Amino acid sequence: MTDFSRLGVAAIRDGVADGAFKAVEVAEALNARVSAAKALNAFILETPEKAIEAAQAVDADRAAGKPLGKMAGVPIGMKDLFCTEGVQTTAASHILEGFVPTYESTVSANLWKAGAGMLGKLNMDQFAMGSSNETSYFGNVISPWRRNDGGNAALAPGGSSGGSSSAIAARLCPAATGTDTGGSIRQPAAFVGISGIKPTYGRCSRWGVVAFASSLDQAGPMARDVRDCAIMLEAMAGFDPKDSTSLDLPVPAWEVGLNSDLKGKRIGIPKEYRLDGIDEDIAKMWDNGIAWLKDAG
Template sequence: MTRLTDFTLAQARDALKARSISARELTQAYLDGIAALNPRINAYITVTPELALAQADASDAKLAAGQGGSLEGIPLGIKDLFCTEGVRTTAASRILGEFTPPYESTVSGNLKRDGGIFLGKLNLDEFAMGSSNATSAFGPVENPWSRANDPAKRLVPGGSSGGSAAAIAARLALGTTATDTGGSIRQPAAFCGVAGIKPTYGRCSRFGVVAFASSLDQAGPIARDVTDCALMLNSMAGFDPKDSTSVDIAVPDFAAAVARGVKGLRIGIPREFRMDGMPAEIEALWQQGIAWLKAEGASIVDISLPHTKYALPTYYIVAPAEASSNLARYDGVRFGAREKGADLVELYEKTRAAGFGAEVRRRIMIGTYVLSAGYYDAYYLKAQQVRALIKRDFDLAWEKCDAILTPATPSAAFGLDEKHDDPVAMYLNDVFTVTANLAGIPGMAVPAGLDANGLPLALQVLGKPFDEETVFAVSGAVERAAGFKATPQVMA
């Protein structure tokens, strides 16, 4: 091993503890990579080199004294949806202006407590609304991977956590925070050939995370492999009295679960995930995944999740409704950007028109519509009822299986210039991921193969509420069987 950025998070942690590398040289290696590649990849909105190096020196002092937390000296990137004390937080929107939080989100605070070093704030779709990172007010993120037959074509990293996934793939961070409301951790992880887990709703605190759809939003990590994700989640997760939906239960040793194996586990294969027009490569990868788990001693069970086809339309009522309510706070009065108005209403209307991008405006208005008098029952109430049926599908499935295996996305990464004319075509990206948000269950994307053009494809593992350990066990088995070692064309 010659380069510092070759270490996985687990390897770097061991090398730091053994003092064979220093936190400062590791951090500097990542900062050098960012300086060289971020102008092209645009994974970071804000880079904080001085803060990072000061943190690294503090970590080196602790490590030299034989102290330090579980992530002491590990360079991390923070999705710019997490409030970071004293560092500008944008949600990739113009409307937040120069907003600089006077407080730290619980999840990023947990990582700091454990010795993580923050390199900067990562790009995303504006307010996490998107599947391509193209709605960011700070410009799109480029996927570090490209097609073998069309290397010049710029591809999307997925979204909304496009900066988080691209930074891991291009080795511009060892671990990143991300959030997932309909697939925003798993879809970009899949597109960038890295691992990402959306934990159970309530596992990670939402305090200090800019809210999109509060009943669906959940923070989680994106990292190089399944073990690195487990180490990140072990730090990020945990009860927080500041989030009323945070659940007060013990955080198990996720990293230990990765090696557990799948012998005796029942793996459900939902027949409704076999979509019309699904590319043959995706189907083949899914069959391969089934064969891998069978070979490792799992039993394969056919299951039915009959309301799957209604999940996306349900999501596109529930999420915009919650967003229209959550984003009412951006009115130009207490923080963020302000446009002048002759009166208060004009100030609100002009600030929000200038501050929000087109997709955010569209979703706020859809949400306003489905919550408005006369339409509430037909849309919002109906969607909440279908959501209950989607959750019941999973409750019934758990009687027959311990985890579920599906493809993570319906395709590999697409071009920066594709799918932007039709909102519904863009929304279909989340067809395999969104049910987990509606049901509140954990799901993980694991890189498992390459398509004919050399782009990464991933499998998704879903688990029971608060049974991330089984999700890690199954994901670990998929990862070992797949032996995914490919790397992107652009990498530090």
């Protein structure tokens, strides 16, 4: 029996397309994992019926021989900063509790069009203001990881996209949306050991996303590895006339273009990375990373 919690975006998409399993099987399995993981407080609202509904549509399209989308059969978590039609959207604030949008954000609409389904709305720092996911009206999100010294104290999953990072690390979902103003995708991804990308500003539409700082906010993918992020970003991105800062550029085939060859690449390292007072272990990680990049050409 397939353990769907172990599969990432690419594996689920390809398995559904190849007929190895049905999208509904994946949705049912991950719905059950989300329901059983309430102690992490990663989800503000669970939407199992939305995940099943999207999966049924994908299975029906495959049975009919219709082309499938880039995220066909992949259930994801949606950060509660994205407006979702008919589903409560709170930005983790009591102010918006009970707000049910009558419209869909462009990013979430793009993902549903690509065949993804929604497992639920993910917890976050209130209005994306925070970096530890401890400011949510709905309570702290807990990392699934624990200290390696035997301590069992709850750890922060980073923020503001802490519900996203915790849910992916706990294998409740293979991927989730995040938003990044000053690190709110990249930092929580680093906290729990997953991948996250803040795309170029304007690459993903901000329409229907509750704003923190409009001139900096950018939606992006969070997943277990870079390939899964590339697949998800292809589905999320695209020009949107409803967003005045949206880039009117074709969406590259990022998945096909993935390449691990670093020979000849130039990577900039801020000379100030060794700040006064920096923890020596952190400085060593920087030094190791620079050495690895040099070794790779």
